[in-house]
Amino acid sequence: MGKVTIPIGPQHPALKEPESFAITLDGEKIVHMNVNIGYNHRGIEKSCEGRTYTQAMYILERVCGICSHTHATCFIQGVEEIAGLEVPKRGLYIRTMIAELERMHSHLLWLGVAGHEVGFDTLLMYSWRDREIVMDLLELVSGNRVNYGMNVLGGARRDISPEQAKEILKGMDLLEERTKYYIQVASEEVTLIKRLSKVGYLSHEDALKLGTIGPTGRASGVDTDTRRDDPYAAYPELKFKVVTDNHNDVYGRVIVRLGELIESYNMVRQLVNNLPEGPISVKAPRKIGPGEAVSRYEAPRGEDIHYIKANGTEKPERVKVRAPTLANVQSVAKMLENGYLADVPIVIAAIDPCFSCTDRMIFSIKNPDGKATGSMDWKALREYSIEWHKKQGVDFSKAKIR
Amino acid sequence: MLESIFQIIVFPGFVFLSVAGVFAEYIDRKLYARFQNRQGPPWFQPVADFIKLLAKEDIIPEEAEPKLFSALPVVALTAAVTAIFYIPTWGLNALFSFEGDLVVVIYLLTIPTLAFFLGGWTSTSLYAMIGSVRTLTQLFAYEVPLFMAVLAPAILADSWSLSGIAAYYSQNPLRALFNLPAFFVALVAIQGKLERVPFDIPEAETEIVAGTFTEYSGRLLAYFRMAIDIEMVVCAALLSAVFVPLWVNAPALGVIVFLVKLLVMIFLFALFRSIFARLRIDQMVNFCWKYLAPAALFQLALNFILKGLLN
Amino acid sequence: MIKPGAMLREVLRHMAKKPATEQYPFVKKEKPPKFRGKLVFYAEKCIGCNMCVRDCPANAIKITKKGDKQFECEIMMNRCIFCAQCVDSCPRKALEATKEFELAQLDPKKFKVVYEAAAPKPVENTEKKPE
Numbered sequence: 001m002g003k004v005t006i007p008i009g010p011q012h013p014a015l016k017e018p019e020s021f022a023i024t025l026d027g028e029k030i031v032h033m034n035v036n037i038g039y040n041h042r043g044i045e046k047s048c049e050g051r052t053y054t055q056a057m058y059i060l061e062r063v064c065g066i067c068s069h070t071h072a073t074c075f076i077q078g079v080e081e082i083a084g085l086e087v088p089k090r091g092l093y094i095r096t097m098i099a100e101l102e103r104m105h106s107h108l109l110w111l112g113v114a115g116h117e118v119g120f121d122t123l124l125m126y127s128w129r130d131r132e133i134v135m136d137l138l139e140l141v142s143g144n145r146v147n148y149g150m151n152v153l154g155g156a157r158r159d160i161s162p163e164q165a166k167e168i169l170k171g172m173d174l175l176e177e178r179t180k181y182y183i184q185v186a187s188e189e190v191t192l193i194k195r196l197s198k199v200g201y202l203s204h205e206d207a208l209k210l211g212t213i214g215p216t217g218r219a220s221g222v223d224t225d226t227r228r229d230d231p232y233a234a235y236p237e238l239k240f241k242v243v244t245d246n247h248n249d250v251y252g253r254v255i256v257r258l259g260e261l262i263e264s265y266n267m268v269r270q271l272v273n274n275l276p277e278g279p280i281s282v283k284a285p286r287k288i289g290p291g292e293a294v295s296r297y298e299a300p301r302g303e304d305i306h307y308i309k310a311n312g313t314e315k316p317e318r319v320k321v322r323a324p325t326l327a328n329v330q331s332v333a334k335m336l337e338n339g340y341l342a343d344v345p346i347v348i349a350a351i352d353p354c355f356s357c358t359d360r361m362i363f364s365i366k367n368p369d370g371k372a373t374g375s376m377d378w379k380a381l382r383e384y385s386i387e388w389h390k391k392q393g394v395d396f397s398k399a400k401i402r
Numbered sequence: 403m404l405e406s407i408f409q410i411i412v413f414p415g416f417v418f419l420s421v422a423g424v425f426a427e428y429i430d431r432k433l434y435a436r437f438q439n440r441q442g443p444p445w446f447q448p449v450a451d452f453i454k455l456l457a458k459e460d461i462i463p464e465e466a467e468p469k470l471f472s473a474l475p476v477v478a479l480t481a482a483v484t485a486i487f488y489i490p491t492w493g494l495n496a497l498f499s500f501e502g503d504l505v506v507v508i509y510l511l512t513i514p515t516l517a518f519f520l521g522g523w524t525s526t527s528l529y530a531m532i533g534s535v536r537t538l539t540q541l542f543a544y545e546v547p548l549f550m551a552v553l554a555p556a557i558l559a560d561s562w563s564l565s566g567i568a569a570y571y572s573q574n575p576l577r578a579l580f581n582l583p584a585f586f587v588a589l590v591a592i593q594g595k596l597e598r599v600p601f602d603i604p605e606a607e608t609e610i611v612a613g614t615f616t617e618y619s620g621r622l623l624a625y626f627r628m629a630i631d632i633e634m635v636v637c638a639a640l641l642s643a644v645f646v647p648l649w650v651n652a653p654a655l656g657v658i659v660f661l662v663k664l665l666v667m668i669f670l671f672a673l674f675r676s677i678f679a680r681l682r683i684d685q686m687v688n689f690c691w692k693y694l695a696p697a698a699l700f701q702l703a704l705n706f707i708l709k710g711l712l713n
Numbered sequence: 714m715i716k717p718g719a720m721l722r723e724v725l726r727h728m729a730k731k732p733a734t735e736q737y738p739f740v741k742k743e744k745p746p747k748f749r750g751k752l753v754f755y756a757e758k759c760i761g762c763n764m765c766v767r768d769c770p771a772n773a774i775k776i777t778k779k780g781d782k783q784f785e786c787e788i789m790m791n792r793c794i795f796c797a798q799c800v801d802s803c804p805r806k807a808l809e810a811t812k813e814f815e816l817a818q819l820d821p822k823k824f825k826v827v828y829e830a831a832a833p834k835p836v837e838n839t840e841k842k843p844e
Contacts, residue, residue, distance in 0.1 A: 013607045055768065121599075122677065188715060436732070441732040
């Protein structure tokens, strides 16, 4: 067998979402790899522009099934900033609590997926069974297992009763015990360590250069965490440490995520024990702005950024979503350099990709004969936009680019 | 004559093996599920799967050689069934036996693996070809330790026939304890032969879809899966014949003892696959040559010395 | 301490344990009180303010005036994203999220649920044509 190029995706058992990785192999070794995203565009940003802020929040909550609270909160934080709303303490605490519960279920889900990708299905079954504990808690608090709908403009939508708080604390103890067991398994089981360590190596310099964020970056020693660096919601009042690791490989990413789980349990305990009294939300105006805001939020996968531009009406003028996977997906090609085919699934899974969140519109220019000619470079894009705005009656051709 | 035909067709031949294979798959899957705190399939699930596959359409890739492509599953199935005739099942004597049938059984058990390789190679799909290359690479890694591990008890028994080995160890049951390292080596190597975790590299679903079986469907896939099930029973029977000195020479009781031995082996197989992650092919080859082969060699040397001391 | 089979004990311990599998279609789990399922409409409470229609992200609700203070409500269950914002928006609690969630349907017509004006009980499938 000479060099062959095999397609991993758009449909492949290793991927849970349609994405394409074309991998050139020499035997079992990877020679070259091509990442192709853009199979999942749903037009969410555009549909937000046609909806009021309340409606857009529910639409954005459905950007991702796993980190739904992430996107809703990130958006609403920006809107509240434009409107100058002061969210009550209790509302912020409840928001943060859901955010941390969400991080737990996302990381536990990831642990199972990682187990499955290296053929360790027992780990998958156990960690997903334990994930049910946190899913049940989320269902108890918010009503549903996914898409919690716990946000409202100006605070939290639903209150937490003392009985629910007690249940949450009970769940935390159970989960902490289980997570400690997984940490023990990850540091003892020889086949697991063999499959994870020295795999998907991403040095600290490369991690910085490629702009990796979240647990992927933190496992390469990139010490960034929005919760600490640019605190939002109730994070300024919480004591926690940012887990980093210097293994620079998939094993390090497991360690970071498991460590973050332990931190999350402690955070939720602090939140439940110090839950302030008072209202959970303030009344918000329907018309917001004008103004614009960039909102940052630490999703389970890394930093999520939303840009919102308000024009004083009921509807946002522009909403832009930058999901964390977009920042990390480029590093996959680097991680797989000189790797093995067998490592492809676990290395892709190790950045905890969420492709449907990532996919935004891709614009390809068409020739007169209708054939696409690929993407635009920066200059062409600028010329195109000047042309487009001219049709709208605005001339940007004299504007300077800094 | 009539008895031989009965034995070939019914017990321990084709009919018994098919039923045992189906139940072995059920027990394996159920145990695997219970180890993982799941419920597992109902008892008829393997039969239902088999019937479903039989009812499906056979698709043969255009590029494949149709005759070879459809003959290979049957070859694998036949080879696996034939192997049982040389393995003592309910009594000390196998259906056929001659000096050296141990080698024949090992080679008969290699044929399904070769059929998997050829099946993957003829289907000309990229996933299947990578799978078949892995099948062959893996074969070279586990076959030598497996052969040496099974040979060690034969050296001590001074007979290269499975019936002879069984007879020797039924007279000196305690001497089977010397073979414990070889038993462990054989148990691990058999996982490679059966392509199960941690050595399910040729059909690693998250990497190469279904490996060698990617292009197989319908009846042909059903035969392949049946061949794997029967191979599992035959391997369990081989391990228990060589390493477990527990024989009752009465028909009914003998069958029960045989089935219990099979169950214990399948329990070990299921346990094995639930506590490990899948290795990479280079790690697997390394492991087999670095640890399994020396362990088997050590056992061989030990048995040569023991033979001189004891006999 | 690196060793093979670190999960062995846990695995064997689980053999005697009851499976964690939920027997879903046969045994149904109790939904929490805040569950957001199928919507019901109480026509006698509706004042026709259209707040629910304005806040619905999926355009799933339609309120039509049928007479003096009588309003008919049409809910498209295939459009509904079950956020239950309409329940929060309604000033008179004329909408309620129930615990019913098994709403999958082969017939697209059955997704449209019409609650007749001021009728105390919902009548389903009024527009159903003979098949």
